Amino acid sequence: MRISGGNTTEQSAGQSQEIPANPTDETDLWLQCNTFYELFMPLSLLVSVFIILLLSFVERRKKIWDCERRFSCLSGRFGFVVPLDFTGKMQNRWSYGFAFGAVTPFVINLMFNSIIRANVPPYLQVLVALLTALVLSIVCMPLFACLSTPHRLLGGVLGLLYSLSWFVALMWKLIWCRAIAPNDNFVGYLLWSVWLFNVPQLLCLGFLVCRFGSIIVKGVQNRLRNYSKQEEVEKHEYKYVQRLLRWPAEASVQKSWFQREVYEWDPYFKFPNRIIATVVLSFFGVYMIVTSEQIISWWLTSNMYAIWKKYLKHILDQTSFFTHLNYVTYTWYISAACATLTSVIHISQVLVYYRKHMESLRAGEKKYLPKTYKLDPVYGVVGLLKYPGYQIAFSVWGYLIMHIAMFVVGLVFVYLVVSPIREHGFLHWLKWVGMSLPNFFILLAVMGLQRMLSHLFFLQDKTSPTDEDKPLALNNRKAFHNFNYYLFFCNVILGVMSCFLRLIKSAAVGLMLLSRIERTIMPEGFEKQDTSYCMWVGMIMADHYHTNPVLVCFCHLLLKHTSESVQDGEYSRLNSEPISKDQVRTRWLLVYTLLRNPKLILLRKKRKQKNDKEGELAFAWAISNKA
Known part of the structure; x- marks a missing residue:
């Protein structure tokens, strides 16, 4: 009995170790974890509507309707809540950028899942995406409205609670999904990839929590000091105008190499929140696409050995297969690093060229504009609306296309240079190159010969020893005419090679500058065909008209003096000096x-x-x- 009982106990223990107690419950929990966004967004929608109504209630409208005059508590209440101003506001610039970074993953996940899982006909999927975008804009609006509201203390408290709830929910989701995940290598790999995707969002939410906390601290300090109105801070526009009115310095300041060649910081120039948010989201988009690529490529390359062992063992040799696999893998990773570095430089150049173009326009120079450019107000407004989305899309697609192009060029280089040298040696490869490229070198020699003879024999001597170049005057005319006749037919062949070189250079420059909206890839005279560049020009012209420091300072001073000079609806004098003295002045x-x-x-x-x-x-x- 003991033996049988012991065997029964051991068998039951072994069965309990092999078979989970409730596999259905674990599967249901795992499915709930994957549908986190679908459960989180409806709850956030209710809270978001409440916050928007509360902020709208504390806003005052200038126009009061007759029906509201009966209720003093509702007189002028429920005004418009402006989430953010993209036309030139300089407050909370980085906060808006990090707020966009915090909401972007929610937008991508929910919109993608809603389009894929929506039980609607294909021709209505765009309508579903638009409705989903509308709901998302309401859900994400408190993060922006709490930053832009003039009621700083209320906005700070509501924004802190809202952003902190998002941060806690996201952390709980990541930790909980990790705890209930099945013991599978593929699932564990997916979880680590999810952590990589959510690291920027966690950082953005953490920044917003700290930002709203600082707003609350400043609001409490102002209340304790009995500040009815915050002191007016001297704006950068006034400092910019003050610098213009000063005499230029007699001795030039010595600049460093970084200031001369890369970037020179200007304390009197500030980028608007539209540009800051666009740059942050462009970096975020490139990070997400690079992370997706590397996760998929790492998983594929790590499983290629199993695929070869199971399916390709009888077809391909092991050494040859893994040699070519290493070539492809290393080329892919190196091209990804080069494309990422190039994209980072291109996104950083947005700030450099925006400042350069704006300072040029403020100085009255239009050298960066097309020669036949004529301002169209519609293009200016459309540029303000479209630029952020276009720049983000161009940055992401520019990285993908550039990565593929670099990968193809890298494979060509590997199989034309690296692989022959590795298999046959450098001397054998050099001999092959010497046998394959003599025609190319001969054509280059003929082109160089024409240039050398033009400089030595077919141009007259310098008129003065101090001249840098010879004058454009022919010498040895008979020899020149004979030389020109014989080379007329040779230059046809040179023109074919030059045509191919021009095509390659144009394709390379076009691919490299695909994500650069601030520079046109069309030749001179066809700039209007590049709609993205026209949008950039319209955007900087609209910014120039609305944010010119001289014009802004003039308007501020005009409004200030007008408000001081108007009393009880009648104009009064700005000072109490006699009229004759004022006229002389x-x-x-x-x-x-x-x-x-x-x-x-x-x-x-x-x-x-x-x-x-x-x-x-x-x-x-x-x-x-x-x-």
Whole structure:
């Protein structure tokens, strides 16, 4: 009895170790883990609507309807909540960028799953995507509205609670899914890849939590100090105008190599939140696509040995198969690193060229614009709307296309250079190159001969020893005509080679500059065919018209002086000086302005009896006196 009982116990213990107690429950939990976004978004939608209504309630509208006057508590309430301003606001620039980074994975996952799993006809899938995007915009709106609301303390508290709930939910999802995951290598690999995907989102959410915490601390400090209105901080526009009004420094400042060749920091120039958010999301998109590529490629290469052993063992030799596999794998990883580095440089160049173009426009120079460019207001508004999405898409697709092109070029280089040298030696490869490329070298020699003879025999000598180049004057004309006749037929062959070289160079430059919206890839005269470049030009022109520091400072000063000069609906004097003294001062300022800017004389209003000759004489007098 003991033996049988012991055997029964051992058998039952072995069965309990081999078979899970509740496999169905673990499977259900794993499926719930995979549908985390579908369960999390409806809950966030309710909280988001409540936060938006609360922020709308504390907003005041300038226009009050008659029906609202009966209820004093609702008078002017429920105003518009502006999530963010893309037209030139400089506040919370990096916070908006990290907020976009925090919501991007939710957007991609939910929209992708909703389109794939939606039980709708194919022709309605776009409508489903649009409705999903509308719901997502409502869910993500509190992260932006709490940053832009003028009620800083309320926005900080609501934003902290909302962003902290997202951070805790995401961490709980990752840890819980890791705990209940089946003991499978493939599932474990997927979980580590999910962690890699969610690391940037966790960092963005952590930044937002810290940002909202700092907003709360500053709000509490202002309340404790009884600040009814925050002190007005001197803006960068005023500092920029003050620098323009200063005399230039006599001695030039010595710049470092980084300032001369790479980038020079300007404390009086700030990038708008649209550019900051676009750059952050472009980096985020490139990171996600690079991570996806490397996860898939690593899994494929790690399982190629099993595939060869199971299916290709009787077809391919082991040594040859793994040699070619190493060539492909190393080329793929090296090209991925080069394409990633190039994409990072291209995205960074967005900041450099935006500042360069804006400073050029502010200085009155339009050298970066097409020669026949004419401003279309519609293109300016469309550029403001489309640029962020276009730049992100161009960055991601530019990386993919550039990676594939570099991978193909790398394989060509490996099988033309690396593989022959490794198998047959360097001397054998050099001999093969010497036998394969003599025609190319002969054509290069003929091209060099034409240049050398043109410089030595067919140009006259320098007119002065100090001249750098010879003058464009023919010498030895008879020899030149004979040489030109004989080479007429040879240059046809050279033209064929030059045509191929031009095609290769154009394709290489076009692929490298595919993600560079700020530079056109079309030749001169066809810039309008490059719609992305036209969108960039329209965007910087709209920014120039709306964020020019000189114009902004003028408007601010005009509004300030107007508000000070208006009392009870009547205009009052800006100062209490006598009228005669004020007129003398005004005339002196007018004379000084006209002397400094003589062209303004022609723009002044004249009486009808004054002719153009008098205006010309006044302009000539002003120029002569200024000189």
